[in-house]
Amino acid sequence: MICETMRLVGRTNLKFLVAALACAAVGCSGPYSSPTVSAKNTAVTPRVRVETAKPQTIPEVVTVTGELVAEEHAIVSARIPGRIGEMKVDLGSRVERDDVVALIEPVEYEYRARGAEALVEQTRARLGLKKGGSDDVNPLETASVKQAAAALEEARLNFARISQLHKAGVLSRMEFDKGQATVQQTEARHQEAIEGVLEAQAQLSERRVALAIAKYQLSETFVRAPFRGAVTKRIAAVGEQVTANSPVVSVARLHPVRLRLEVSERYSTRVHMGQRVDVRITGIAPRSGKIVRLSPAIETQNRILAVEAEIPNEDGALRPGSFADGSITVDPNARGLSVPASAVVSFAGVDRIFVVEQDALAERLVKPGRALTDGRVEIVSGLAAGERVVAEANDRLAVGQKVAVFER
The missing domain is CATH 2.40.420.20 (conserved putative lor/sdh protein from methanococcus maripaludis s2 fold)
Structure with missing residues (x-):
């Protein structure tokens, strides 16, 4: 039985094999047959746009990587001791020249200024000067000197009469000596009055200086920015007790900025003042400046020439501390x-x-x-x-x- 079954399977496979060979010989068609490939190649010639390479002006440049630094950087400090009453700026704040960045509590300095002003007016009154007028005074025109001068004139007139009567034998020698001593005393008082006025004038000048210092200290309760720029660091805090020269904020000038470059020695003879420098930083539109500073010597350790270019930065997009590629145009006509x-x-x-x-x-x-x-x-x-x-x-x-x- 098993042998009969195997013979039937063998005959069936043989029929399929014969049918497949016949189909291949005559080129059967159907859903599983391969497509016919044409022997004729129909490739299309591509069209390309060309341009002729021509010499043109391409300025020769030397490109080096450098660092952007602020044109100026200052630590703004308090000039007087006191307590910080208010901070007007913070990190990143833009400031103009003389903008207030912090306030020191002013009460103590206001009292000092008022006291100094009162002493000035006291001295002016002693000199007989009107409030709000000039400090100029003629010592001989002051009341004390005029009074002493009148007493001196009277003493001299009396002594002149005493001298005449003494010569006539009417008055004794004692009366003559007494009159002479009176003249000398009034002369001394007159001189003392003049010196008193001069001393008061000197005192007025001294108190004027003290008043100016008091007003200056009062004005310094406003801590101000030294130039236009931006705050790079806030150092002090509200309520902090500061001394003279204590740092309050750090300010940097952002326009223009400096690009510090280190040019290889082999290019050093081709780099000059005023040459154009193109600056490229990722994410920022390219901009250009010019060389404004050159080191007078080659650094012996790494054989480079230090160069500084000035780059406009009105929008503040260039940040000091960033690296930038600087291309120095060494031959604009190449x-x-x-x-x-x-x-x-x-x-x-x-x-x-x-x-x-x-x-x-x-x-x-x-x-x-x-x-x-x-x-x-x-x-x-x-x-x-x-x-x-x-x-x-x-x-x-x-x-x-x-x-x-x-x-x-």
């Missing part, structure tokens, strides 16, 4: 070649461009330079002037491929 950035194909660290030679593609291994304006890139080497460059390359192009060319 000539070179450039191509559209879309013409460069980069793969595995190799840069190439396609050129058209006799309607077929050839490739050039190139060394790109820096990115230029209008979406172009400098070609340092690998491309010759006059070659026709494919402006928009893609991965479907291949060396030797025939192309149709058009130019714009």
Whole structure:
């Protein structure tokens, strides 16, 4: 029974095998059959836009990485001792020159100023000066000196009469000596009155100085920004007792900023004052400045030249402490070649461009330079002037491929 079954299965498989071979021989069609491939190739010649590589002005630059630093940085300190009554700014606050950044409690200094002013008015009254008038005074015109001068004049007149009567023998020698002594005493009082006025004038000047100091100290209860900039650090706090020269806030001038660069010694002879510097920082629109400071010597340890450029920063986008790439234009009239950035194909660290030679593609291994304006890139080497460059390359192009060319 088993043997009979195996013979039936064998005959069935043999029938299927014969049918399959017959179908393959005559070219069966059906849902599982392979499509017929035409022997005729209908490939289309691609059209490419080209431009002729021509020498053009591409300024030569030296690019180095540097650090942005504030034009000025100051620790704003209290000039007088006292207690902080109010803080007007905090981290990041923008300030103008003389803006108040903190207040020191002023009560004590107000009392000092009032006391000093009262002493000034007291001295002026002693000199007979009217309130609000000038401090200038003639000692001989003061009341005390006039009184002493009148007494002196009277003593001299009396002594003149005594002298005449003494000569006539009417008055004794004692009366004569007494009159002479009276004149000397009144002269001394007159001189003393003049010196008293001069002393009062000196005292008035001294008290004027004391009043000025008191008013100055009162004005210094307002701690002010030394220049336009931004607060980089808040140091003091409300209620804190500070002494003279205690730091309150830190302020930096943000416009312009300095870009400190270290240029290799081999380029040092080509870097000069006033040269243009283009600055690039990720996320910030490029901007340019110029070299304003050069070190007079090469640093011996690392053989570099220290350079400082001044960069406009009115919007405050450039932050001191950031790293930035600075490109120094060492030759504004240099000539070179450039191509559209879309013409460069980069793969595995190799840069190439396609050129058209006799309607077929050839490739050039190139060394790109820096990115230029209008979406172009400098070609340092690998491309010759006059070659026709494919402006928009893609991965479907291949060396030797025939192309149709058009130019714009």
